[in-house]
Amino acid sequence: MSDIELIHRPVLASAKPLGSGRVRLTPLPEGTVLQVFGPAARGASLAEIAARAGLSLRPNGPGQWYLVGDAQARLELPDGFSVVDQSHGRVRMAVEGDAVEQALAKGTGIDLSRFEVGHATSTLVGHVGAHLTRTAADRFELMPLRSFAESLWHDLERMAAEYVVTSER
Secondary structure (H helix, E strand, O other): OOOOOOOOOOOOOOOOEEEEOOOOOEEEOOOOOEEEEOOOOHOOOHHHHHHHHOEEEOOOOOOOOEEEOOOOOOOOOOOOEEEEEEOEOOEEEEEEEEOOOHHHHOOOOOOHHHHHOOOEEEEOOOOOHHHHHHHHOOOOEEEEEEEHHHHHHHHHHHHHHHOOOOOOO
């Protein structure tokens, strides 16, 4: 039997941040992405646990959440919750700027002007399924499956093209 060395290669390692004053596109660190299932009524206690672990809590439907962070994290969940580590299977990217809603509107059917900070949903962006979270008034984070991340990145580059200074393309 021969030794095999597994090397982690970030899927967007070759992607360069794209940006201007209107729209910026940035690959985010491949840290922690945990999908948690449990009683919806206990989501508030999950928020406290996430904060202590340095993770962001993102809703993903009734009784489902993502816990997301830039670094590896450890946490203990109370009885009644189940967790699936999605860190290896999801990639995070940020899109921000004063024209972010107009750029993303080219690829999703969500009315982003009514999407408040902290709201999140699973949706299609172009042909790619992704978890979309509004993290600030002018910033969204997208989290597609790893195998679709490069495709989504290229789609986002095209969606943002009219808002990017020509010398940056």
